[in-house]
Amino acid sequence: MSVNGGEAKKRLGVLVSGSGSNLQALIDACAQPDYPAELAVVISNVPTAFALERARRANVSAVALDHKSFADREAFDAELVAALRAHRVDVVCLAGFMRLVGKSFLDAFPQRVLNIHPSLLPAFPGLHGPRQAVKHGAKVAGCTVHFVDAGLDSGPIIAQAAVPVLPEDTEETLAARILIQEHQLYPLAVRWLCEGRIEIRDRTVHVRGGAPAIDAHALRSPGGAR
Numbered sequence: 001m002s003v004n005g006g007e008a009k010k011r012l013g014v015l016v017s018g019s020g021s022n023l024q025a026l027i028d029a030c031a032q033p034d035y036p037a038e039l040a041v042v043i044s045n046v047p048t049a050f051a052l053e054r055a056r057r058a059n060v061s062a063v064a065l066d067h068k069s070f071a072d073r074e075a076f077d078a079e080l081v082a083a084l085r086a087h088r089v090d091v092v093c094l095a096g097f098m099r100l101v102g103k104s105f106l107d108a109f110p111q112r113v114l115n116i117h118p119s120l121l122p123a124f125p126g127l128h129g130p131r132q133a134v135k136h137g138a139k140v141a142g143c144t145v146h147f148v149d150a151g152l153d154s155g156p157i158i159a160q161a162a163v164p165v166l167p168e169d170t171e172e173t174l175a176a177r178i179l180i181q182e183h184q185l186y187p188l189a190v191r192w193l194c195e196g197r198i199e200i201r202d203r204t205v206h207v208r209g210g211a212p213a214i215d216a217h218a219l220r221s222p223g224g225a226r
């Protein structure tokens, strides 16, 4: 398929483990005719994840690969790579995928694996970003889209959105506020990558077409397309 201007749409492979609300945001973005990507496959390591149901409803291939049925991470990663390649995936989006991926996986998709994380990295990597922010007494929290590298939530940062932490916040209320921003931010960052606007120099990500102004209230693409 092609987008305006005749460029081929990039094929997304989305890895999930849970509810898949970020997957839904990507499904909705891909439904726009001018969006530069299409969904090729959704893969979950949790066979009962609701995200797989979202994929089926959108007529996207939905694959369950239970990591527990593999001997080790290498074997699981090899199967993930095989499934992504079988669906001719260009860009891999981790969307609530609660597994680390190894070097052989990353080597198969160099600078083509993105993750969304519910904190303003490098603060609060790992599990339960919103819980960590509330416990720490942070006044500002948010979400980050970044390239995945061999570390834990440590790859080059593409985009971030901030939200306030309110005095009465619990982990749940803060996570819900952050999630609203995630659903805007992830499709925007994927758009930039698929339009070939992203360059990494040292570990700083530059987005061609103007510096994106990212805040919780005004998410804009450099080209003003969203």
Ligand code: GAR
Pocket (backbone or CB within 6 Å): 017, 018, 019, 020, 021, 022, 023, 051, 095, 096, 097, 098, 116, 117, 118, 126, 127, 128, 129, 179, 182
């Ligand atoms: C999202 O908040 C995502 O940022 C987070 O899991 C949630 C998944 O929600 N990911 C991580 O914590 C990864 N370390 P979703 O399944 O509704 O998209």
